[in-house]
Amino acid sequence: MEAAGKEEISVEDEAVDKTIFKDCSKIAFYRRQKQRLTEKAAYQALLDSVTTGKDSTRFQIINEVAKVPLLAEVYGIEGNIFRLKINEETPLKPRYEVPDVLTSKPSTVRLTSCSGDTGSLVLADGKGDLKCHITANPFKVDLVSEEEVVMSINSLGQLYFEHLQNPLKQRATKENEEDTSVDTTQENQDELGLWEEKFENFVDVKVNGPASIGLDFSLHGFEHLYGIPQHAESHQLKNTGDGDAYRLYNLDVYGYKIQDKMGIYGSVPYLLAHKLGRTLGIFWLNASETLVEISTEPAVKYTLTQMGPVAAKQKVESRTDVRWMSESGIIDVFLLTGPTPSDVFRQYSYLTGTQAMPPLFSLGYHQCRWNYEDEQDVKAVDAGFDEHDIPYDVMWLDIEHTEGKRYFTWDKKRFPNPKRMQELLRSKKRKLVVISDPHIKVDPNYSVYAKAKEQGFFVRNHDGGDFEGVCWPGLSSYLDFTNPKVREWYSSLFAFSVYQGSTDILHVWNDMNEPSVFRGPELTMQKNAIHHGNWEHRELHNIYGFYQQMATAEGLIQRSKGKERPFVLTRSFFAGSQKYGAVWTGDNTAEWSYLKISVPMLLTLSITGISFCGADVGGFIGNPEAELLVRWYQAGAYQPFFRSHATKNTRRREPWLFGEEHTRLIREAIRERYALLPYWYSLFYFAHVASQPIMRPLWIEFPGELETFGVEDEYMLGSALLVHPVTEPKATVVDVFLPGSNEVWYDSKTFSHWKGACTVKIPVSLDTIPVFQRGGSVVPIKTTIGKSTGCMTDSPYGLRVALSTKGSAVGEVYLDDGHSFQYLHQKQFLHRKFLFSSGVLINSCADERGRYPSKCVVEQIFFLGLKKQPSSVTAHSSDGKAQPVAFTYCAKTSTLSLEKLSLNIGADWKVHIQ
Ligand code: NOJ
Numbered sequence: 018m019e020a021a022g023k024e025e026i027s028v029e030d031e032a033v034d035k036t037i038f039k040d041c042s043k044i045a046f047y048r049r050q051k052q053r054l055t056e057k058a059a060y061q062a063l064l065d066s067v068t069t070g071k072d073s074t075r076f077q078i079i080n081e082v083a084k085v086p087l088l089a090e091v092y093g094i095e096g097n098i099f100r101l102k103i104n105e106e107t108p109l110k111p112r113y114e115v116p117d118v119l120t121s122k123p124s125t126v127r128l129t130s131c132s133g134d135t136g137s138l139v140l141a142d143g144k145g146d147l148k149c150h151i152t153a154n155p156f157k158v159d160l161v162s163e164e165e166v167v168m169s170i171n172s173l174g175q176l177y178f179e180h181l182q183n184p185l186k187q188r189a190t191k192e193n194e195e196d197t198s199v200d201t202t203q204e205n206q207d208e209l210g211l212w213e214e215k216f217e218n219f220v221d222v223k224v225n226g227p228a229s230i231g232l233d234f235s236l237h238g239f240e241h242l243y244g245i246p247q248h249a250e251s252h253q254l255k256n257t258g259d260g261d262a263y264r265l266y267n268l269d270v271y272g273y274k275i276q277d278k279m280g281i282y283g284s285v286p287y288l289l290a291h292k293l294g295r296t297l298g299i300f301w302l303n304a305s306e307t308l309v310e311i312s313t314e315p316a317v318k319y320t321l322t323q324m325g326p327v328a329a330k331q332k333v334e335s336r337t338d339v340r341w342m343s344e345s346g347i348i349d350v351f352l353l354t355g356p357t358p359s360d361v362f363r364q365y366s367y368l369t370g371t372q373a374m375p376p377l378f379s380l381g382y383h384q385c386r387w388n389y390e391d392e393q394d395v396k397a398v399d400a401g402f403d404e405h406d407i408p409y410d411v412m413w414l415d416i417e418h419t420e421g422k423r424y425f426t427w428d429k430k431r432f433p434n435p436k437r438m439q440e441l442l443r444s445k446k447r448k449l450v451v452i453s454d455p456h457i458k459v460d461p462n463y464s465v466y467a468k469a470k471e472q473g474f475f476v477r478n479h480d481g482g483d484f485e486g487v488c489w490p491g492l493s494s495y496l497d498f499t500n501p502k503v504r505e506w507y508s509s510l511f512a513f514s515v516y517q518g519s520t521d522i523l524h525v526w527n528d529m530n531e532p533s534v535f536r537g538p539e540l541t542m543q544k545n546a547i548h549h550g551n552w553e554h555r556e557l558h559n560i561y562g563f564y565q566q567m568a569t570a571e572g573l574i575q576r577s578k579g580k581e582r583p584f585v586l587t588r589s590f591f592a593g594s595q596k597y598g599a600v601w602t603g604d605n606t607a608e609w610s611y612l613k614i615s616v617p618m619l620l621t622l623s624i625t626g627i628s629f630c631g632a633d634v635g636g637f638i639g640n641p642e643a644e645l646l647v648r649w650y651q652a653g654a655y656q657p658f659f660r661s662h663a664t665k666n667t668r669r670r671e672p673w674l675f676g677e678e679h680t681r682l683i684r685e686a687i688r689e690r691y692a693l694l695p696y697w698y699s700l701f702y703f704a705h706v707a708s709q710p711i712m713r714p715l716w717i718e719f720p721g722e723l724e725t726f727g728v729e730d731e732y733m734l735g736s737a738l739l740v741h742p743v744t745e746p747k748a749t750v751v752d753v754f755l756p757g758s759n760e761v762w763y764d765s766k767t768f769s770h771w772k773g774a775c776t777v778k779i780p781v782s783l784d785t786i787p788v789f790q791r792g793g794s795v796v797p798i799k800t801t802i803g804k805s806t807g808c809m810t811d812s813p814y815g816l817r818v819a820l821s822t823k824g825s826a827v828g829e830v831y832l833d834d835g836h837s838f839q840y841l842h843q844k845q846f847l848h849r850k851f852l853f854s855s856g857v858l859i860n861s862c863a864d865e866r867g868r869y870p871s872k873c874v875v876e877q878i879f880f881l882g883l884k885k886q887p888s889s890v891t892a893h894s895s896d897g898k899a900q901p902v903a904f905t906y907c908a909k910t911s912t913l914s915l916e917k918l919s920l921n922i923g924a925d926w927k928v929h930i931q
Contacts, residue, residue, distance in 0.1 A: 045210025562589025
């Protein structure tokens with residue numbers, strides 16, 4: 018372990034103690050919002066103040082006690098979105114509004130005001146089927162869709178807005194100053210934490226005083242809510258009890274507790290609600306510490322009847338109340354009105370962007386460990402994969418590869434010739450990922466530090482000097498990524514000429530960017546540290562890591578002169594991080610429960626826009642037994658970001674260290690991943706262009722089936738594969754729920770099939786990964802597996818055609834060069850569609866804009882669910898030539914296999930089965 022001055026910095030000392038994190042009772046703005054509401058009068062809207070501008074309708078709202086007018090603005094946004102902003106009309110100074118998250122200024126649609134009665138205002142979108150019904154007193158907004166109220170805002174009167182005030186000292190000198198909205202008596206100061214808040218040994222001095230905001234939303238008829246990552250919790254959001262709100266506050270929580278609502282590495286303040294016939298989204302654009310309370314009233318109530326003591330069931334409409342509370346900033350909330358899950362995904366990505374199209378290599382398998390010791394070690398591990406015939410794409414180097422945790426440098430003893438090492442990897446078309454954290458070692462001789470210091474690029478203390486905190490290198494300063502100049506400069510550090518020893522196969526991992534500050538309050542930065550524009554850290558804490566990933570991705574793009582797609586993994590994230598790369602779930606533990614929770618955690622990330630996500634395979638902390646490791650590889654192979662990783666003091670666990678049988682099983686799992694790459698890559702493209710998540714909870718694919726709403730031990734990969742990872746030790750059977758009464762599902766290994774809408778018991782041994790193909794789908798695969806994705810560019814394709822109950826199937830494949838932006842700028846891509854019906858499989862163009870010369874052929878087509886043995890099979894090319902095709906039919910499994918085909922993937926052709 019690196020010595021930092023006289024001190025040793027170690028993860029065990031610094032990060033493992035969970036009591037260093039706050040629960041709600043220790044958060045002053047939470048206590049204030051919970052305690053003070055009842056003392057306040059309700060807000061009312063002043064309808065005679067309404068003005069209609071080009072983009073929005075504005076009016077004042079006021080609370081008779083606080084008497085500080087707030088300004089509400091309602092916007093209609095293209096694609097059935099409403100935006101509600103509430104700010105002080107004339108704040109003492111500007112309040113923080115989160116920049117850089119919305120991809121552009123959303124296009125507004127004009128809202129027409131229809132006559133409400135005297136006490137209300139009705140705003141309708143152009144088509145008139147969506148309306149905002151604003152009631153003046155008490156202030157309330159109902160969102161009405163086709164005459165049905167789907168959501169009410171402030172119907173519980175929890176609108177809360179602490180207006181900025183002069184500090185006490187200044188106020189005392191002002192005559193007649195009276196502010197009854199905030200209790201300033203001395204005895205309440207500590208409890209309310211208005212100007213100062215203590216936690217453990219830390220005192221948070223608040224120059225702006227209390228500034229928190231809050232609002233309630235009632236979702237009518239909804240019982241199922243999802244989203245607001247990141248928590249190690251169930252996919253479906255739970256009701257929160259007192260003091261048990263979901264916390265959104267990016268923190269470095271080593272070995273985080275599971276089934277817990279504490280904030281961990283990243284935050285996306287966005288939730289989705291779903292019921293039969295409608296999906297909604299609420300996106301709360303605020304980057305300060307945020308708490309979310311959820312309370313569901315189920316559809317059935319028990320009431321006492323006059324008939325006697327027996328409670329009677331009474332059907333009432335269910336409702337879920339959601340209360341958002343943030344420490345500062347303004348209320349800026351987007352209401353995504355759906356009505357379908359896909360509509361909500363599109364609406365959200367319209368605001369925050371879609372998943373970046375990743376380079377193909379990054380969908381392969383990644384091998385990581387803290388740390389691969391030296392070049393020799395890298396060479397040996399790399400060779401190990403070839404010896405054991407296991408494909409992999411990326412070797413990772415953690416912090417020890419640097420000279421004393423000085424990022425952008427190499428430890429000269431361990432890595433004397435980084436280019437030589439990269440050339441070795443390149444020779445097998447593999448890549449390298451190295452770590453680059455946001456803390457910069459305080460060392461005037463370290464050029465990154467010296468330059469940043471000189472230019473004033475570090476976050477500052479509230480008293481003006483550079484902020485210094487302890488992290489891996491010892492005393493460090495933290496780059497202020499919120500400053501566009503800092504981002505520009507940081508991006509420039511990735512230029513090949515600047516980053517000595519880097520080559521174009523090197524990609525980047527941003528870690529510790531919550532930011533993690535050892536010995537800081539809750540292991541992070543003091544909230545009164547100062548950023549660009551003089552904003553306090555408290556205003557923007559949750560978006561700090563987002564900015565680092567943004568600058569890193571930009572740097573990698575620039576070093577290639579705009580030609581190549583970057584790969585950047587980040588631990589911390591915010592709404593919109595999907596535009597910059599991948600996210601993982603941080604320091605998990607090598608226990609079965611962590612394997613199991615990885616599924617709901619990734620599903621939650623996926624539906625909040627972050628499709629490229631994964632969990633450390635094997636569990637970062639501790640030593641997985643062979644069985645757990647195998648099961649984790651099998652699960653990871655079907656998760657978007659597939660990387661194994663382990664912390665320093667764990668035993669080595671490369672795939673071949675657990676005996677031949679386990680090596681074989683891990684090899685099989687990784688090879689399955691590689692076989693499915695064309696499907697994965699296509700899914701990423703659809704996430705990129707059409708906002709559709711890759712890992713999908715069942716409710717997304719089956720939004721009309723109540724039984725799917727709570728399922729989180731299995732999921733869909735795209736719309737064609739259902740995956741049910743085995744997450745229990747010594748499992749011999751798993752219960753798999755196969756949804757959809759009109760569906761048929763095929764076991765992808767045994768080819769057995771079941772009609773949907775049932776739970777089946779699937780016997781499993783250690784080599785079983787329960788994966789089912791949905792009838793009616795075509796899944797493209799690769800039939801030959803190479804050492805890495807790059808080695809498979811020209812290898813042939815196969816198609817797995819699973820017939821629906823009606824005997825048809827459809828599917829798509831997307832391909833391009835796998836690494837550049839030519840797909841975008843030159844339209845160099847192929848998007849093909851496969852359609853099977855009435856015995857004919859047709860390959861046709863799905864997007865005429867794309868052109869890409871591919872030599873690849875489809876050499877194998879496998880049909881599932883073909884009831885009758887064909888008499889002949891012929892392939893027809895577009896020039897009219899027909900060729901007989903050799904086939905094997907198996908009556909027992911109802912499968913037909915066409916082999917030795919040579920049909921170009923990008924050409925029009927048909928295969929007739931007679
Ligand atoms: C914490 C990260 O979560 C972990 O993945 C990494 O190995 C260590 N930091 C060291 O860089």
